[in-house]
Every structure is written in structure tokens, then in C-alpha cells.
Amino acid sequence: MGMTMTQKILAAHAGLDKVEAGQLIEADLDLVLGNDITSPVAIKEMEKMNVDGVFDKDKIALVPDHFVPNKDIKSAEHCKCVREFAYRNNITNYFEVGEMGIEHALLPEKGLTVAGDVIIGADSHTCTYGALGAFSTGVGSTDMAAGMATGKAWFKVPSAIRFNLVGRPSEWVSGKDVILHIIGMIGVDGALYKSMEFVGDGVGNLTMDDRFTIANMAIEAGGKNGIFPVDDLAAAYMKEHSDRPYTVYEADEDAVYDEEYTIDLSRLRPTIAFPHLPENTKTIDEIKEDIRIDQVVIGSCTNGRMEDMRAAAKVLKGRHVAKGLRCIVIPATQAVYMQAMEEGLLKIFIEAGAVVSTPTCGPCLGGYMGILAQGERCVSTTNRNFVGRMGHVESEIYLASPAVAAASAVEGRISCPCRLK
Amino acid sequence: MKAAKGTVFKYGDNVDTDVIIPARYLNSSDPAELAAHCMEDIDKEFIHKVSQGDIIVATKNFGCGSSREHAPIAIKAAGVSCVIAETFARIFYRNAINIGLPIIECPEAAREIAAGDTVEVDFDSGIITDVTKNTTYQGQAFPEFMQKIIDAEGLVNYINRK
Numbered sequence A: 001m002g003m004t005m006t007q008k009i010l011a012a013h014a015g016l017d018k019v020e021a022g023q024l025i026e027a028d029l030d031l032v033l034g035n036d037i038t039s040p041v042a043i044k045e046m047e048k049m050n051v052d053g054v055f056d057k058d059k060i061a062l063v064p065d066h067f068v069p070n071k072d073i074k075s076a077e078h079c080k081c082v083r084e085f086a087y088r089n090n091i092t093n094y095f096e097v098g099e100m101g102i103e104h105a106l107l108p109e110k111g112l113t114v115a116g117d118v119i120i121g122a123d124s125h126t127c128t129y130g131a132l133g134a135f136s137t138g139v140g141s142t143d144m145a146a147g148m149a150t151g152k153a154w155f156k157v158p159s160a161i162r163f164n165l166v167g168r169p170s171e172w173v174s175g176k177d178v179i180l181h182i183i184g185m186i187g188v189d190g191a192l193y194k195s196m197e198f199v200g201d202g203v204g205n206l207t208m209d210d211r212f213t214i215a216n217m218a219i220e221a222g223g224k225n226g227i228f229p230v231d232d233l234a235a236a237y238m239k240e241h242s243d244r245p246y247t248v249y250e251a252d253e254d255a256v257y258d259e260e261y262t263i264d265l266s267r268l269r270p271t272i273a274f275p276h277l278p279e280n281t282k283t284i285d286e287i288k289e290d291i292r293i294d295q296v297v298i299g300s301c302t303n304g305r306m307e308d309m310r311a312a313a314k315v316l317k318g319r320h321v322a323k324g325l326r327c328i329v330i331p332a333t334q335a336v337y338m339q340a341m342e343e344g345l346l347k348i349f350i351e352a353g354a355v356v357s358t359p360t361c362g363p364c365l366g367g368y369m370g371i372l373a374q375g376e377r378c379v380s381t382t383n384r385n386f387v388g389r390m391g392h393v394e395s396e397i398y399l400a401s402p403a404v405a406a407a408s409a410v411e412g413r414i415s416c417p418c419r420l421k
Numbered sequence B: 001m002k003a004a005k006g007t008v009f010k011y012g013d014n015v016d017t018d019v020i021i022p023a024r025y026l027n028s029s030d031p032a033e034l035a036a037h038c039m040e041d042i043d044k045e046f047i048h049k050v051s052q053g054d055i056i057v058a059t060k061n062f063g064c065g066s067s068r069e070h071a072p073i074a075i076k077a078a079g080v081s082c083v084i085a086e087t088f089a090r091i092f093y094r095n096a097i098n099i100g101l102p103i104i105e106c107p108e109a110a111r112e113i114a115a116g117d118t119v120e121v122d123f124d125s126g127i128i129t130d131v132t133k134n135t136t137y138q139g140q141a142f143p144e145f146m147q148k149i150i151d152a153e154g155l156v157n158y159i160n161r162k
Helices: A005-013 A039-048 A073-088 A103-109 A124-132 A141-150 A175-186 A201-205 A208-221 A232-241 A306-316 A334-342 A345-351 A402-411 B031-035 B070-077 B090-099 B107-112 B144-151 B155-161
Strands: A024-028 A031-035 A060-063 A118-121 A135-138 A152-156 A160-166 A195-199 A225-227 A259-264 A271-273 A281-283 A295-298 A326-329 A377-380 A396-399 B003-010 B055-058 B082-085 B103-105 B118-122 B127-130 B135-138
Touching: A005 A024, A005 A118, A005 A135, A005 A195, A005 A225, A031 A039, A031 A103, A031 A141, A039 A073, A039 A141, A039 B155, A060 A073, A060 A103, A103 A124, A103 A208, A103 A232, A118 A124, A118 A141, A124 A135, A124 A208, A124 A225, A124 A232, A135 A225, A141 A152, A141 B090, A141 B155, A160 A175, A160 A201, A175 A208, A175 A259, A175 A271, A175 A281, A195 A208, A208 A225, A208 A232, A208 A306, A295 A306, A295 A402, A306 A334, A306 A345, A306 A402, A334 A345, A377 A402, B031 B070, B055 B107, B055 B118, B070 B090, B082 B107, B082 B118, B090 B103, B090 B144, B107 B127, B107 B135, B144 B155
Parallel strands: A031 A060, A031 A118, A118 A135, A160 A195, A160 A259, A195 A225, A295 A326, A295 A377, A377 A396, B003 B055, B055 B082, B082 B103
Antiparallel strands: A024 A152, A271 A281, A271 A396, B003 B118, B118 B127, B127 B135
16 A cells, blocks of 8 residues: 555655554654744643753744734733743744744745755645645644654645646636635544545645645645645755755555545636635635625735735736725735735735735734724635634634735625626 | 533624624733723623623634733633633634633533523533533533643643643
């Protein structure tokens, strides 16, 4: 019986020729990640361990991104704790405000994540790096602490679901629509404990930013990780961003999958997840009712990259957001912010009546920078629409692509670029 | 190992980490402070009614969403002695084991046990007893490796003992 992409990476990092689903292994880690919410808990736990510092100061990334620039005194104390730990341990990859970005956009951009890596992060969207052919998965703070101390983590080797992507997505259909379609199809626990392996000719028709978005939301289907094969586009991305050598692992011909789905990308339509679960999806064509909205958020680790900014700007250019609606655009990193500025996108956003923020996770998790009041509705390019996620428990979040979010901002109701005059 | 006994708080599918501990409180990592807001967005009464040793029972995919360890920390600090569910989201599962919050998967028990029932869980055998209804269920026992972490009362002690 052959191995999947994920199983091959895990076997290599556990020093084993072969692993199979269900097996418990201990794997060497290439990178351990934490943010300003999860790292303080990890640091406290690590201090209880009988260890002398971190396993490798170059293989830890600390990115304060959730509540920075500090939203209040308690957040400032958390960030201070992370900063002091980073300095004390000479952590190479600590990113201060001014150089930070939203972690899962920042780390690939900085070349810290490459194909064949095993990466754990104390943030559930750590699965993003599967877009580059890495095994990466979210863990909690204690796992992060153990990872920082020992450079190892225990895993139960996952079985996999294979998604065979074929065809080319039509205009206004992006990676976000692909992953929302999949979550709508298999449910929020459809890939529980499993790998989601995305293969097929259609992968070549997806940009790297599409793939980051798709891998990013594997967790929203309960997946342990999402992973793509490494093609020329992925190789070119890594060459551009990283000096690190990488290893390509391909699934064996006779690898076994729990389930297999074929998805024709050309047949997908702009897709929106209704409150209060990412699986409550409808295509734009299925929405008959008039859903008026109060706010739009374009950003996050899911959709705050360059192509997301371009898609939103393409829709907002020469248009204005609806009266009374707040449109908040958050480029995910300083580099995205700069590039958007150079391409004139920030001007387009501001002229359209949107605000543009420094990188932060803020509104996605109801932290700050766009909290919803009772009864308010938001179309957001973020990843979760749980009860109370962005504010009041009686507010509503509709998850969508940047293009749909931008069109909805213009109309003041859920809409699509194809419907704009 | 010890057993748990307490009154049941019952919830449905996909209880996510945002309702277990809303992110607006994540500017703290103090267990007592987190416990004060535990389950706030799904059940405002929970924190006023919960007593030391009580048990949470839920159906599918308990703890889905964020990786915040603050979620099992809040539940444990609120006095809950065990969470029984049909299935757990995987990061929550790891986190609960790593911080020493006993959890047990048992689809039948998760579906049949009702709010307010008195339930007993024997962690060694995995046997769950609904004392109110006088029924018993066999929960899934942990693999040996995880049992060692649980016996050490969490990953930190486990690593220190190695």
C-alpha cells in the first residue's frame, strides 16, 4: 500500500521508511509558529519544562498579528511577553509592528515555509503552507511550547481525502469559491482528522494566492492539513521568496484515500457561506432574497494577499461603497500594503469610500477594527462565520471572495461583480 | 486513574471555540478570568450554574475552529471534570490532552444523555454511566501513548519525566 503526500513527508521527518494512517509518530519540526494570543500561554508552559532555551532560534517564528498595534493594555502586556521572550532567546524570526504581517501571509512571503517541511503553529490556519507542498498544521500552545523546547511533535498519521481538480475557473471565481464549495459539500467536519490532498490538471489553473486560500481553510472542514503538489508555479514562488532548499514529495500511485472527489472548476460559481457555519453555502445564483449589509471586510490570512487586493480594486475602481456601509480593507503584510500602494490600489479603495488598515487579524476574530453591533450583517473575506465571531452574538457574517465582498460593498447588499452596472 | 461524576450540561453539533471562549476575552490568559466567560456566547447561564465536577456532553465536532488552548483551559478552570462528545475537532482534542482536561468520545452516550442527568465516567475503563437513567456506555479508550500524557497530567509533565 502506497503513501499519500502527507504520509511521505511525515515518514521522512520521523526517520521511517513507511508510515500508515493511524500510526503514532514523533516528527522533527522545520518551523514552530506562534502569535500574540497563543505564544504567551506557550511561553508560560515552556518555562515549566526542564529545558535550557529553545531547540533552534532560527526555526521559531513569532508574529504578533492578532491584536496589534496593541488594542488595549492587556494585549500590550501579551505582546511585551512575546517580544521579551524573542529577545531573550535571540529568535531570528520575530516580526515587530512595522515589519509584521498576518502570519500565514507573512511566512511564505519571507521564505520561511517551503515544500517538504513539517510545520506546527499555534494558530489553526497554519495549514496554509500546504499550498507550497509542506505538511503544516495548527496546534495549541502546549504543543507549541514542546515544539520550541524539543524541535519535535507527536502526530497521528492521517488518512486522506483526494480532491481531483479539473478545468479552469471562470471570471470572478477564485480559490475562496473553490474551498467554500468543498466545505459546503463535505461539511465542517467532513475531513475531521484527515489530510485534504488537492491534485489534478485544474491545480495549474489556480494561482498561488488561490492555493494559499484553499489550503488555509482546510481546517474549516475539520482537516488536519491541506496540501498541493509542487508544480512550476509553486517552484517559481519558492525560488522568488526563499533561499532554503526544498524537497518535493509526491503521492504513490497506489496511495489509498478514504474518499475521492472530482471538482470541475469551470462549473463553480461565486459562493457565499451563510451564518453561522462555513458549510452553509449558496452560490450567488441561489440567493433570491435581498440581504442588506452594514459592513464589508476584505483581508485576513485567507484573503489579504496581492491578488485579493487586485480583485477588490478591480470591482471598486470608479465606484463607491453604498451609503452608510463601512468597507474595511486590510492588506495582510507590509509588502502587500506597499505593492497595493505602488499599483494605485489604495487610492482606488480610499476614493471608493473604504478605509485601509495596517495588517492585523483584528475584525476576523472579533478583536477590534470592525466589531459588529446587534443585528448587523457583514460580508467578509475571512474564514469563520460562527455565532459572535465578529462581535455581537446577534450579528451575522457571510463569507465570500474579495470580488463578491467588494461588489456587495458597492450595492449595500449581497451581490456579485457580474451584477454591477 | 480517577473518575468523574457530575451534572450534565448538554449542547449540540459544532460547538466552536469562539462560543466556548469569545476572542474578546483572549487579551487574558488567566484561567480564572477565562473561566468567568466560558460558554458565554452559547449559554449565558452556564457559568452561574456550573459546579465543580460537572460534565459537558455534546454531539459532533466539539471544539471546532481556532487553536486557542484558552478553550479547554476555560472549561477546566470552570470546574468541568470531563467532556463527552460524539467527535472532537482535532486541535481541541490535542489541547485537552495536553493540558489534562479529560475528554472521551462516545457517540451513543453523546446522543442519549440529557441535560441535568447525573453521569459518572471511569477513565480507566472508558465506561460512562448515566446514573439518572441507569444506563451505561462504553467510551473509546485512549491509545497507550496518549494515556501516558494523561497519566502525567499533561504534556509538560510528560516531557519533564522523559
